[in-house]
């Protein structure tokens with residue numbers, strides 16, 4: 451598979467292993483661009499992308515913006531507080547107005563699960579889901595899987611443990627869909643009040659005890675407690691959560707020495723992860739962030755037509771370049 455056969459990236463659910471591998475392989479080829487002195491290629495020259503962030507974000511937003519700039523796309527950023535949403539404009543009207551300005555891609559983060567899907571069905575422009583409620587966060591899932599693959603190689607049969615607030619975590623869901631499709635052995639661990647009913651139907655194992663869960667793991671991915679999404683209190687105190695499900699020096703002792711520690715950020719140091727684990731050499735948390743830019747470059751490139759578009763660009767340039775320019779070349 452060399453081309454993507456979809457207009458949008460809404461989630462990893464239902465994506466084939468071949469498609470996931472196309473994203474991962476394309477990411478690998480884009481990663482090197484960010485190491486260059488001049489971090490820019492013309493791959494998306496002439497494309498217009500709108501980043502529509504209706505929820506707070508540091509990493510994801512900066513990462514999409516950098517990916518767009520490094521691919522030479524023109525990008526516009528809109529956040530909820532500075533948009534006409536505060537004047538009562540609907541998501542549909544916002545999106546249709548942006549489309550009327552002839553944009554090519556909308557990257558959207560929204561508190562409502564399904565918001566990107568709604569836009570995708572409404573618009574000709576491509577839609578990339580940058581996190582919708584507690585549903586999915588496909589580019590985070592892909593960058594976590596890319597980081598795992600870089601460190602562990604083939605993921606089939608590898609034990610990956612996801613710990614924390616599984617019920618409210620879109621990162622956990624995207625990881626589960628992608629990892630299970632690639633044949634990894636996924637275990638979820640967290641308080642019963644934060645474990646979705648029927649999660650085992652997604653092909654994962656539930657382990658309530660953290661030390662047993664991490665025992666023979668190849669990687670442990672820690673999820674933040676999503677207090678902003680919890681409508682009722684689901685555990686007594688943060689200190690109690692940290693003592694039962696937090697990863698600390700003691701937990702590290704129960705893990706294989708080469709087991710990776712991951713976190714999508716933002717970290718709540720002292721809650722799901724202790725200072726020393728976050729800063730230990732087991733942690734690949736900043737590698738995840740580096741890979742995030744490459745994953746977003748690959749995603750935008752594939753969504754915009756990939757190699758097919760590059761071919762068209764090259765042909766057009768050859769046909770349309772004025773004679774003077776050709777001589778100069």
Ligand code: NCD
Pocket residue numbers: 509510581587590620621673674714715716
């Ligand atoms: C995550 C998110 O927003 O879903 N962060 C991210 O995108 N890197 C996880 C979180 O907020 O805990």
